[in-house]
Structures are given as C-alpha cells and as structure tokens.
Amino acid sequence: MAENIVKKEKVARQPMPEQEAAVRRRNFEEVPLGYSKETAMLEAGRCLQCKNPACVTGCPVGVNIPGFIKEVSAGNFNEAIKVIWGKNSLPAVCGRVCPQEIQCEGNCVVGKKDKPVAIGNLERFVADTARTSSGVELPAKAAPTGKKVAVVGSGPSGLTVAGDLLLKGHDVTLFEAFHKTGGVLVYGIPEFRLPKSIVASEVAMLENMGLKIECNMVIGAIVSVDELFAEGYDAVYIGVGAGLPKFLNVPGEDLIGIYSANEYLTRANLMKGYLFPKYDTPIIKGKNVVVFGAGNVAMDSARTAMRLGADKVRIVYRRSREEMPARAAEIHHAEEEGIEFYLLTAPVRFIGDENGRLVQLEGLKMDLGEPDASGRRRPVPIKGSEFIMDCDLAVVSVGAGPNPLLTQSDKQIALNKWGYISADPETGKTTKKGVWAGGDIVTGSATVILAMGAGRKAADSIHNYLTWGW
Amino acid sequence: MFKIVKREEMAQGTVIMNEIEAPKIAAKAKPGQFVIVKANETGERIPLTISDRDPVKGTITIIYMVVGKSTGLFKTFQVGDAFQDVIGPLGKATHIEKLGNVVCVGGGTGVAVLYPITRGFKEAGNKVIGIIGARNKDLLILEDKMRAATDEFQVCTDDGSYGRKGFVTDALKEVLEANKIDLVVAIGPVPMMKFVSLLTKKYNVRTLVSLNPIMIDGTGMCGGCRVVVDGKTQFACVDGPEFDGHQVDFDGLMKRLRAYEADEKQAYHDHCTMFGGK
Ligand SMILES: Cc1cc2nc3c(=O)[nH]c(=O)nc-3n(C[C@H](O)[C@H](O)[C@H](O)COP(=O)(O)OP(=O)(O)OC[C@H]3O[C@@H](n4cnc5c(N)ncnc54)[C@H](O)[C@@H]3O)c2cc1C
Ligand code: SF4
Numbered sequence: 001m002a003e004n005i006v007k008k009e010k011v012a013r014q015p016m017p018e019q020e021a022a023v024r025r026r027n028f029e030e031v032p033l034g035y036s037k038e039t040a041m042l043e044a045g046r047c048l049q050c051k052n053p054a055c056v057t058g059c060p061v062g063v064n065i066p067g068f069i070k071e072v073s074a075g076n077f078n079e080a081i082k083v084i085w086g087k088n089s090l091p092a093v094c095g096r097v098c099p100q101e102i103q104c105e106g107n108c109v110v111g112k113k114d115k116p117v118a119i120g121n122l123e124r125f126v127a128d129t130a131r132t133s134s135g136v137e138l139p140a141k142a143a144p145t146g147k148k149v150a151v152v153g154s155g156p157s158g159l160t161v162a163g164d165l166l167l168k169g170h171d172v173t174l175f176e177a178f179h180k181t182g183g184v185l186v187y188g189i190p191e192f193r194l195p196k197s198i199v200a201s202e203v204a205m206l207e208n209m210g211l212k213i214e215c216n217m218v219i220g221a222i223v224s225v226d227e228l229f230a231e232g233y234d235a236v237y238i239g240v241g242a243g244l245p246k247f248l249n250v251p252g253e254d255l256i257g258i259y260s261a262n263e264y265l266t267r268a269n270l271m272k273g274y275l276f277p278k279y280d281t282p283i284i285k286g287k288n289v290v291v292f293g294a295g296n297v298a299m300d301s302a303r304t305a306m307r308l309g310a311d312k313v314r315i316v317y318r319r320s321r322e323e324m325p326a327r328a329a330e331i332h333h334a335e336e337e338g339i340e341f342y343l344l345t346a347p348v349r350f351i352g353d354e355n356g357r358l359v360q361l362e363g364l365k366m367d368l369g370e371p372d373a374s375g376r377r378r379p380v381p382i383k384g385s386e387f388i389m390d391c392d393l394a395v396v397s398v399g400a401g402p403n404p405l406l407t408q409s410d411k412q413i414a415l416n417k418w419g420y421i422s423a424d425p426e427t428g429k430t431t432k433k434g435v436w437a438g439g440d441i442v443t444g445s446a447t448v449i450l451a452m453g454a455g456r457k458a459a460d461s462i463h464n465y466l467t468w469g470w
Numbered sequence: 471m472f473k474i475v476k477r478e479e480m481a482q483g484t485v486i487m488n489e490i491e492a493p494k495i496a497a498k499a500k501p502g503q504f505v506i507v508k509a510n511e512t513g514e515r516i517p518l519t520i521s522d523r524d525p526v527k528g529t530i531t532i533i534y535m536v537v538g539k540s541t542g543l544f545k546t547f548q549v550g551d552a553f554q555d556v557i558g559p560l561g562k563a564t565h566i567e568k569l570g571n572v573v574c575v576g577g578g579t580g581v582a583v584l585y586p587i588t589r590g591f592k593e594a595g596n597k598v599i600g601i602i603g604a605r606n607k608d609l610l611i612l613e614d615k616m617r618a619a620t621d622e623f624q625v626c627t628d629d630g631s632y633g634r635k636g637f638v639t640d641a642l643k644e645v646l647e648a649n650k651i652d653l654v655v656a657i658g659p660v661p662m663m664k665f666v667s668l669l670t671k672k673y674n675v676r677t678l679v680s681l682n683p684i685m686i687d688g689t690g691m692c693g694g695c696r697v698v699v700d701g702k703t704q705f706a707c708v709d710g711p712e713f714d715g716h717q718v719d720f721d722g723l724m725k726r727l728r729a730y731e732a733d734e735k736q737a738y739h740d741h742c743t744m745f746g747g748k
C-alpha cells in the first residue's frame with residue numbers, strides 16, 4: 001500500500017494525444033484524440049481519493065468524481081459511467097467543453113503542487129467508452145405516470161430536463177425551432193471540438209427511452225405556451241437559450257463580409273457550409289479574417305476561419321489577456337494553430353468597396369484605466385493610435401442577448417430588466433403556473449454544465465409538481 | 471416531411487406554385503408572414519412568403535421564382551414529393567385595417583406575396599386598386615386572382631406585350647394624381663420597391679414594402695437578414711418583413727442580396743449539369 005502511494009506521486013499528468021497543430025488547422029476533425037485504456041487507468045491512479053473531495057465542490061452538478069475515477073483505475077469502465085450518469089447525463093459533451101480549470105480541476109488538491117488530475121479527460125474517456133461498447137445498461141425507467149411535459153428548446157438544458165423526466169416515467173415531447181436538435185451543441189460549437197455524432201447519439205439514447213421530438217417548431221409562433229396546455233401538456237419547460245446576437249455598433253457593420261458569430265458558426269456547423277458545394281449553404285471564406293471578442297465563441301469562429309483556408313486570422317479584444325473568458329485549452333489550441341491576438345484593441349469602423357464588400361477596418365489601441373462596475377479595469381482609447389488593417393471577413397463575437405420571440409408571446413412569464421426570464425434559482429419556476437425555465441434564457445450566456453444543472457433542478461421541481469401540485 | 475399536394479408552373483416554368491401539407495402552419499398563418507423551406511438533408515434554408523393557406527385542408531401555398539440551386543431543386547419536386555423542413559409562420563403579419571383607398575402594387579413573383587395582403591385589405595372594407603407588372607406577358611402571375619381581389623385593376627408590361635406598356639410606377643403616378651390614397655403596398659423586385667417608394671414620398675403617401683434579404687434561422691438569432699431602416703439596423707425576419715418604404719436603405723439591401731452571387735452561380739451551374747437542365 002505504502003509503495004503504491006509513492007508510485008502514485010511519481011506519475012505525471014497524462015497528456016491528451018492531439019492532432020498536430022499544422023495539420024489540424026486545415027481540417028474539421030476533432031483535435032484531441034482521447035486517452036487509451038492504459039493512459040486512462042494511469043491517470044486515474046493519480047487521484048488521492050480524498051475523503052472531502054474539493055473537486056466535487058467545484059462541479060456545478062456535483063458529480064461523484066473520486067467515485068468514478070476509482071472505477072476507472074480498477075478498469076471497471078461500465079461501473080464508472082453509471083457513477084457519472086447519477087449526476088450528469090451528457091458526460092461525452094461535458095468532458096469536452098466544460099471549463100474544468102475553473103471548476104473540478106481548479107479545485108483538485110493534487111493541483112496545489114503538481115498538475116491537477118485530468119478529470120475532464122477521464123470523464124470524456126468513460127463516456128466515449130460507454131458509447132462505443134455494448135455491455136452498458138441504460139438507467140431504469142419508472143412506471144408511466146400519464147403526465148405530459150413539453151420541453152421547449154433542445155440545448156443541453158432542455159435535453160437534461162427531458163432525460164430526467166423520462167426516467168421518472170413522464171411522457172416528454174421536445175420542441176425545437178431548428179430542423180435539428182442539440183442547440184448550441186450543434187449550431188455553435190464546431191465539429192473539431194465536439195463531433196456532431198456525439199450529440200446525435202445522446203439524443204438517440206433519449207429517443208430510445210421514449211422521448212418524442214418535434215423539430216421546426218418555433219414556440220410562440222406556431223403554438224403558444226397556453227396552447228400547449230390546451231393540447232394537454234401538464235407542465236412546460238423553457239430552455240430556449242440566449243440566441244440574440246450583439247453587434248459592435250460601429251459604422252460599416254452592414255457590409256458583406258461581416259457576420260455575427262451566430263450566423264458564421266450556424267452556416268459552418270449546422271448548415272455544413274464547410275462542405276459547400278456538397279451542402280448548399282455558402283459561407284464567405286476570408287483570407288484576412290478578424291474576430292472580435294475573446295470567449296469560446298470567438299475562439300471557435302477564429303479556428304473555423306483558419307480551417308476554411310484563411311491566410312491570417314486575428315482575434316481583436318478590447319481588454320487584456322487575463323480577462324479573456326475562453327477556456328484555457330481553447331486559447332492554447334488557437335495559438336498553436338497560428339491565430340494572432342490583438343489585445344487592448346477596439347474597432348472604430350469598417351471600410352467597404354463599391355460593391356459593399358468589406359476590405360479594411362480601422363482599429364484603435366486601448367490602455368487599461370480605472371476598474372469598472374465588474375471590477376475589471378476599464379479599457380480607455382489611446383488618442384492618435386488609430387490604424388488600418390486589411391480584412392475581408394469579420395466575425396463579431398461580443399456576446400448574445402435573450403431572443404424575445406417566445407417571451408413576447410406570453411406576458412404572464414415575467415422577465416428581468418435585461419429581458420431574461422425570471423426564474424427561481426432553486427426550482428426554475430417562472431411566474432406563470434406550470435412553466436419552468438433554465439439555461440442561458442435565465443442566466444444569460446453561460447456554460448453547458450450550468451444549463452444542465454438548471455435543467456436537473458427544474459426536472460426535480462416539475463416532478464414534485466406533477467406528483468404533489470404547484 | 472411536408473408533402474406537395476398541388477403543383478403548377480407559371481410564367482413559362484420560371485415560377486412554380488406548390489401547395490404543401492402543413493396543417494399547424496396553415497392554422498396560424500396570416501397575410502405577410504413567411505416560412506423557411508429546406509428541401510433535404512444537404513439543402514439550404516430558403517425564406518418564402520406564404521401566398522395562401524387553407525386551414526381546413528391544412529395546406530399552405532408558396533410561389534417562387536427559379537433563380538438558383540435551391541429553387542432549381544424545388545422545381546424538380548412533383549406532387550407527392552415532400553420538403554424535409556418547413557418552418558413558420560415567421561415574421562410580423564401585415565397590419566390590415568380599414569383606411570379608405572389602398573393601392574397594391576406588385577412586380578414579378580412579388581405578386582404572390584401581395585395577393586393575400588390585397589385580399590385582406592379588400593375584406594377589411596377598403597377600396598383597393600391593384601397594379602401589377604412584369605417584363606412581358608409570359609411572366610405575369612396571378613392576374614385573375616388579383617383582378618378578383620381589387621376594385622380597380624391594371625396590368626403593365628415593360629415591352630407592351632400585354633396591358634399597358636411601361637413600368638408600374640407610371641400607372642401608380644396616375645392613380646396618385648387622380649385619387650386621395652391612404653396607403654400603398656409595394657412588393658416586388660428591390661428596384662421596383664425603391665422607385666415606388668421614391669414616387670409615393672413625393673405624394674406623401676405612406677408605403678409598405680416587404681423585404682426579402684438572405685436568411686438562415688428566421689427567428690432573430692443570426693442577424694444575417696439585417697437591413698437598415700431609418701438609419702437603424704433591423705432584423706427583417708422578426709422586425710419585418712414589412713417596413714416603411716420611405717425609410718428603407720434599398721441600395722444596401724441590393725448589395726447584401728448579392729453576397730453569395732459567385733458561390734451561387736457555381737453551385738447552380740453544377741446543379742444544372744447534374745440534372746441535365748439549361
Ligand atoms: C460557439 C459557442 C461555443 C461555446 N463553448 C462552450 C464551451 O466550450 N463550454 C461551455 O460550457 N459552454 C460553451 N458555450 C455556452 C453553452 O453552449 C451554452 O451556455 C449552453 O448551450 C446553453 O444551453 P441552453 O440549453 O440554455 O440553450 P441552447 O444551447 O442555446 O439551446 C436552446 C435551443 O432552443 C431553441 N429555441 C430557441 N427559441 C425557440 C423557440 N421559440 N421554440 C423552440 N425552440 C427554440 C434553439 O434553436 C436552441 O436549439 C458556447 C456557446 C457558443 C455559442
Ligand atoms: S480533489 Fe483531485 S485528488 Fe481529490 S478526489 Fe478530486 S480529483 Fe481526486
């Protein structure tokens with residue numbers, strides 16, 4: 001035993017095998033290749049099996065992390081997935097896109113002296129192994145309750161609610177505005193970071209459990225929430241995301257060649273514009289691309305542009321490196337792929353040619369001034385620092401707001417001053433009886449795991465309601 | 471799947487009418503609203519205005535001009551074939567009310583969009599004057615329906631092959647001179663809407679136009695459909711598609727509509743070669 005512990009400390013964090021940067025920057029295949037069984041077991045052996053695991057407190061849904069890692073280290077992968085499923089129904093997704101460095105791994109005690117246990121990589125390994133092996137039994141379903149639930153929006157939050165309520169025996173129908181399910185997981189996050197086949201197989205699993213799916217259903221336009229109740233639904237969950245793109249509001253923003261990140265990524269991912277003309281949706285392929293913003297969405301846009309053949313891709317961000325909100329791995333991957341960062345830089349205007357196509361942009365350098373309301377130092381323009389840059393494609397990725405299409409159609413669902421739905425943080429209950437909400441439409445743009453966490457709480461509350469009443 | 475139950479070719483096969491089974495949309499659609507249509511797995515999302523609906527039969531009617539790869543593919547669909555995706559009803563409905571004298575001006579396939587609106591204004595008790603135009607006689611559509619939905623009616627052709635020779639704006643000018651008009655609704659090619667709006671501005675007559683920018687989702691989520699109206703950016707799919715013609719930046723819209731011209735030509739060429747078409 002003592003020998004064992006000594007050995008444990010010697011094992012270094014197992015690196016994730018990845019596609020070479022020079023190769024992957026021009027293809028859409030997934031960047032990390034995944035752990036082998038051996039590597040996963042070796043990495044799992046680094047976990048100290050803490051009595052009071054700090055990692056779990058960092059996990060928004062409280063996955064039993066030492067529990068599943070213990071099964072991995074013993075090679076019991078089918079057991080490991082069951083432990084994860086107890087709290088997280090989309091581990092293949094979370095293992096890939098969660099900001100582990102500020103959640104579980106950021107808290108891991110091993111990380112105090114050494115690199116933390118690679119919890120995300122292990123989660124991904126367990127989920128991928130379960131998906132591709134046959135011996136895993138699905139969680140057992142409760143007897144049918146005869147209650148009908150409508151879930152609006154098929155992003156991670158809607159999928160979580162649907163999965164939980166199916167297990168509890170309810171009859172669940174998922175309504176999605178797009179022609180495909182998955183929300184941001186399919187229209188936003190690119191193939192090279194989250195293969196669409198993974199999302200599809202998660203959805204297929206829910207369908208096997210009895211989920212009904214209706215795509216092409218823009219709730220609020222084709223049916224209202226009240227009409228859903230009239231059709232016999234007993235409860236409605238709203239997880240429609242934060243899908244309203246923000247623009248920079250600088251002159252020239254309507255030129256051809258300027259996309260919102262939503263449009264750019266939707267053309268590329270959902271509509272498979274990167275496979276044009278095999279797929280019919282075109283996408284502008286820039287040579288000199290500039291992406292505004294420094295979140296995950298901006299990194300995804302920049303890396304997509306690189307894969308579509310750009311010569312130069314630049315990220316332009318008003319603040320400094322410390323404030324960049326993207327996951328550490330995404331920034332790292334972007335840099336490896338040759339994406340340049342223009343920090344403390346802001347756009348002034350876009351310049352077009354006679355056909356209305358973007359050809360250049362004017363920018364301005366910034367300096368950090370006094371802290372603002374968010375506590376971050378406010379960027380202030382440096383006088384006379386204006387410069388002109390060639391640019392034939394710009395992607396604006398400076399955040400999103402709430403899409404009012406559904407919320408305007410039902411005045412009983414109260415909104416906060418930013419237009420997001422007011423919902424009880426513990427239960428997801430809205431001000432309208434029988435209606436719950438969660439995910440980005442409540443919190444504003446956040447993360448997959450927070451959207452799922454909200455879904456889980458709401459599912460519990462909906463189940464209580466269907467059992468005991470509001 | 472959304473099955474085609476009726477199909478007609480108009481304007482010598484350059485314009486196609488499809489009546490499609492879509493009961494939920496048919497139950498809700500109002501004049502001025504549109505749907506997004508996607509033919510198949512690899513298809514593009516194309517916005518098309520709902521030209522008619524039959525809530526009893528559960529069908530909607532779309533009319534489109536064959537201009538590119540996607541509409542070229544739609545054209546190959548026969549009765550019994552189906553579109554994979556139809557999403558709607560989207561956009562704001564036309565605000566139809568009793569105003570007095572309303573002129574409805576249509577050009578090309580815009581007449582398909584104009585027709586339900588014309589009927590709406592007539593049913594609301596307005597005196598409706600219809601003016602429709604096309605390059606020549608063969609390209610006219612919905613003449614009889616428009617005639618039946620109006621109190622006065624004129625047809626213009628650019629080459630004089632039918633009706634009056636000249637542009638719809640010539641006919642409209644006379645109508646504006648001779649009558650007190652409360653509203654003009656103009657739907658057609660962008661240049662037509664632009665010139666109608668310039669004309670009615672001189673007469674200070676309120677003018678509605680319906681815009682058809684490139685769209686993806688049709689729900690306000692991408693901003694691809696943005697147009698400048700009164701100096702402000704608007705999303706045509708949720709703030710429109712109808713706007714005050716006197717405020718619209720038509721030149722900007724015309725440019726944005728050409729964003730993918732080169733790609734489309736290539737794709738359409740490949741498509742035609744594949745289907746042995748023209
Ligand atoms: C490009 C990009 C990259 C990201 N990267 C990460 C990451 O690496 N890690 C991370 O944790 N988070 C990331 N995020 C954030 C994360 O994806 C979101 O926080 C999360 O998806 C929110 O989930 P949701 O279920 O609330 O909404 P969404 O995923 O937005 O799903 C909402 C769904 O509702 C549908 N809908 C909208 N209106 C209606 C209506 N009226 N009727 C029916 N359906 C409707 C939409 O079409 C959509 O499918 C990223 C986001 C983007 C855009
Ligand atoms: S904090 Fe780190 S070492 Fe402790 S249980 Fe969690 S993963 Fe294992």
Ligand code: FES
Nearest residue numbers: 688690692693707
């Ligand atoms: S089509 Fe996407 S916002 Fe209008």
